[in-house]
Amino acid sequence: MAEQMITRDLKVSFGDHQAVKGVDMEIRPRAVTAIIGPSGCGKTTFLRALNRMHDHTPSARVSGEVLLGDRDIYGDGVDPVELRIRVGMVFQRPNPFPTMSIRDNITFAPKRHGLAKGKALDDLVERVLRQAALWDEVKDRLGASAVGLSGGQQQRLCIARALAVEPRVLLMDEPASALDPTATQRIEDLIYELKKDYTIVIVTHNMQQAARVSDYTAFFYMGLLVEFGETDGLFTNPREERTEAYITGRFG
C-alpha cells in the first residue's frame, strides 16, 4: 500500500522569495523520514509541496518534479484532489472540524470519495480510530462534538481522519508541537505503529523526536537539503559541518 516519493530539483517560491531551492530527495516506503532544520529553512514549504497544498496560495510557484510511484504529481492531468486521497496530511495544530461530530469528522472525506457506505462506513470509523489508538476513549461518544476532546485526542482524531481515505503517504507537519509531553509520547508511539503500512514524512524542529521516531533524516538549511541519510548515521556521524553544528546546538 505504501509508496515511495522522489523529488527532483524541487523549487518553491513565494513572490520573489525562494523558500525551497532545488531539492532532490528519495522518500522510502514503509519508513519514517524526518525533516529537521531551523525555522524558515523551508521544511514545511517542502512538505506542503508533496501534496500540492501550494495550489491554494496565489503567490506560490512550484517547479521541478515530485514522483509518487512513477508519476509526476505536478504533471499534466494529475488531479490534486485524487492526489490528496493518496497523500494525506496532518497539521501542526489539531484542526478537527468543530461543527461536526467525532464520527462525521472521520466520514467527511470517505463519503465524498464514495469509499464506503452504511455498515462498511461504521467499520471504517472503528478501524481508523483503533489505528489512531483513540477508539477506547471515544467509542461511547462518536456523536459528540470533536471540540470536547483534549488537544492530544484531537490530534489523534486528525490522524484517524487522514487515515480514513486510505492514503499511501502520510505527511505530518510538527504534529506534536502544540501538545504536552504525554500526548506527544502517544503520537510518537502511533507513528511507530503506522509506518508498517504507510510512508511517513514528518517535519519537526525537535531533534530528539526526529532521532526517536525516524528511519531517515533530512537536514534542511536555507531552502537547501544539506544532508540526508539514515537517522542513526546522521545523528552519530554527520558528514556536513552545518549538520553537526545544528544537531549539537551550536547554531547561529
Add this chain to the structure above:
Amino acid sequence: MTAPREARHLRDELDFLRSQLLEMAGLAEDLVEMAVAALVANDEEKADAVILGDRELDAMEVEIEDACISLLALHQPVARDLRLITMVMRISNDLERVGDHGVNIAESVRHLDAKPPLHRFPQVEEMARIAQGMLADSLDAFVRRDPELARAVCLRDDRVDGLNDSLFRSLLTHMMEDPRRIGIAMSLILVGRNLERVADLGTNVGEDVYYLVTGTSIKHAQKLGEVGPDHAAGG
C-alpha cells in the same frame, strides 16, 4: 530572592533574568487566555482573576526592571549581554502592557449582561488564538534564539489587523441596521481593539528577539520579505 546578588557571576544573573522573563511571559499569556475565556463564558469571577493577575504582572515587571538596572550598574555589560539586558527590559515592558489589555478585555465582561454572541463574530476568537500564538512563539524564539521564528511571528500581525478591521465593519453594520445591538457591538469593538494591541505587542517582542539574536533590527524595515506558509499561516 535578592540574596547577595553582587557576589554572583554575571552569567548566573543573566540566566536568572531570563527565567524571570519567561515566567512573566507565561503569566501574560495566561492572562490573555483567561480574559478571552471570561468573555466567552461571561464569567465575572474569571474576569476578576485577570485583574488580580495583572497586579502580579506589574509587580514582576518592576522586579525585572530593578534587576536589569542593578546589573547594568554593577557589571557594565557590553555587546551581547548588554543587548540581552536592554531587550529583557523592553520585552517585560511590553508584557506588562499585554496584561493591561487583558484587563481591558476582562472589564468588558462586566459591561455585558449575557454571553456575547461570539459565534456570530468568529473574528474575536480567531484574533485571540493568533495573538496568543504570537506571544507564545515569540517567547519560544527567545528561548531557542531563533531569529527566523521571531520574524515569522511579526508577519502574522497582518492577519490580526485584517480580522479586527473585518470585525469592526461587521459590528458597525449591525449598529447601523439595528440600534438595539449597539451595546454589545461597542463592547466587542473594544475587545477587538485590545486583541489587536496584544498582537502588536507580540510583534514588538518578536522584533526585540530578532534584534537580540542577530544584532540587526527589523523594526522599521520597509518590507519583511515574503515568507512561505511555514509560520505565517498562524498555526
Add this chain to the structure above:
Amino acid sequence: MDTASAPPRALRLRLRHLRDRLLVALCLVALALAVIPLVWVLWEVVGVGVRHVSWEFLTTLPQPPTVGGGGWANAIVGSVVVVGMAMVMGVPVGVATGIYMSEYGDNLLGKSARFLSEVLAGLPSIVAGIVAYGLIVVTMGRFSAVSGSAALALLFIPIVAITTQEALKMVPGHQREASFALGVSEAATTLRVVLPAAMGNVLTGVMIATARIAGETAPLLFTAFNSRYWMEGVDRPTATIPVNIYSYAISPFEHWHQQAWAGALVLLAMVLALNVAARTLWARRARFMAGD
C-alpha cells in the same frame, strides 16, 4: 489494488469537479444578479439625476407641473432644517440620557431608561411617524416641520443615548477616581474628564444616528407633510427632499419625474457623504482608542 473501484471512483471524481465548477458559476451568477440592479440604481440616479440637477433646481421654488422649470430649494432647506431640529432635540437628550445611564444609572430610573431606549431603538420608522402625528399634528391641528423633527428625534435619541452610555462605560474607572480624588465635582468630572475621553465614540453615534434619519421618508409623510413655498415657520407644513421624491414620483407628470431623479441624486450625495464620514471617522480613531 484499486482497479475494481477505479471506474466508479474516477467518474465520481469527474462529477465532483463538475459540480465544483458549476457552483462557482452559480456564485458568479449570484454576483451578477445582485450587482446589476444595484449598479443600475446608482447609474440611473446619477445618470438621469445629473441631467436635471441645475442651478435653478437648487435655488428656486417649485412650479406647477404645467409651467415647467422650477426647483426644490425649499425642500433642500426644509430637509436641512427638519433634520437639524431633530438633532438639536436629540443630541442633548440623548447624550444626557446616556450620561445618566452610565454614570448614575444604578437605580430604577437608570434601568428603565436602559430598557426603554432599547425598545425605542426597535421602533419601526413609520410607527415613530404615527406617534408624532397623534401627539403633535392632531393636537396642533396642522402638519408642521417640528412634528417631523420630533418623529425623527424618536429614531435619533435611542442611538445616541445607547452609544453615549457604552462610550462612557469604556472610560476606565480610575480616571473618574483620580478626578474625584482631586475634589472635582461630578459635573466637571463627567464633562471635563470622562466625556472628552469618550468623545470620538459619542460623535460616531451621532453620525450613525444622523445618517439613519437623513434619508427617512415614512415618518415625514404625515408630520412635516409638504409645501410649495419657502418655509414659513417650524409650526407650518414643510417640504423635504425624501417626501418630494415620493410625491413627484407618483405624480403623472414627466417633468416632475425628472425632478424626482434630480432630488434623489441630491439626497444620495448627502446621505453617502454622512455615511463615509461616520465610517472613516471611527475607523481612524480605532487604534487611538485602544487605550494607549
Add this chain to the structure above:
Amino acid sequence: MSRSVAPLPGRDGRARRHLRQRWFRYATGALALLVVVVVLLIVQQLWVQSRPTWSEWGLGFLVRTTWNPVQGEFGALPFIAGTLLTSLMALLIAVPISIGIAILLSEYAPRRLRDPLIFVVELLAAVPSVVFGLWGIFVLAPLVQQHVMPVVAASPLGLLPFFGEPGPGYTLFTASLILAVMIIPIIASLSREALMAVPRDQKEAALALGATRWEATRHVVLTYARGGIFSAAVLGLGRALGETMATTMTIGNRVNLTLDYFQSGYSMTAIIANELREAASEIHVSSLVAIGLVLFLISFLLNSLGRLLLMRTHTPGT
C-alpha cells in the same frame, strides 16, 4: 497605570459641594426621565389610539380580511400577509445570492477586486429607501411586467400556487424583488466578514483530505461561519419588515388577500403611509394605529427570537 491618590479635601464646604454635585445628576436624570416618559407616552398613545379597533373586533382584527373605510369595516390580515409574504420572499431571494457573493469575494476573488467591491457594497446599504422606490417605479416595475413575470410564469415555477397569471407591474413580486435588492448588500457584506474569519487551517484540513474547493467551502467554511450568516439574515429580515417607501411605491396598494405574488397587494407600512393622512373616522385612524402596533410587536418578537436562537447554538472553535 497612574492610580494617583490625592489628599482628602477639607471638611468645610462639603455640603455646598454636595449640592453642586447633585445638580448635574438631577439635570441628566431629568432628561433620562423625559426619555422614559416619552416611551411610555408612545406606548400609551399607540394603545389608546388603537383601542376602538381592539374593542370593536378584539384580536379578530388580526384575521379579518375586509378593509372598507366607507362602511367602517377594517381587518389587518391582507396587510400582515402582504408584509410577511414580501419579506420572506425577499429573504428567500437575497440569502442564497448573498451567500454566493460572500463565497466568491472571500474564497475566489483576487484581492485587487475585493476592496472596491466591498466599499461599493457597504455604501449601497446606506442608499435611502425612497431612492430604491423611485427606481422600482420607473425601471424595475416595467421590466418585471414585460420580461420577468412571463418568464417565471412559463418556467416550472409557474406551476406553484404562488405564481399565477402575469399581472400589472406593481405586485407583491415586484416589492419582494426591490426588498431583496435592498437587503443583499447587508447580508452579503456581513456574511463575507464571517467567512473571512474562518481559520485557514480549517479549509486546509478539508483540502488535504481530498475535498474539492467547493466541498471545503460548503461543508467546512460555510458551516463554521453559519452563526454570522444567520445573524446577517435576521438583520435583513428586520429591515424588510419595517421598510415603507420601497414597498409602498411598488406593491400596487390594493387590498387583496392572496398567495399569488403576481397580483397587487398591500403591506402594513404602505397602508399606514397612504391612509393615515386622510383618515377621517376615528375607527379608521384607530385601525391604522393598530396595524402600526402589530408591526412594532412583530419587530420586537423577531428580535427576541433572534436572541433566543442565539442562546441555543453553541460556539465553534475553542
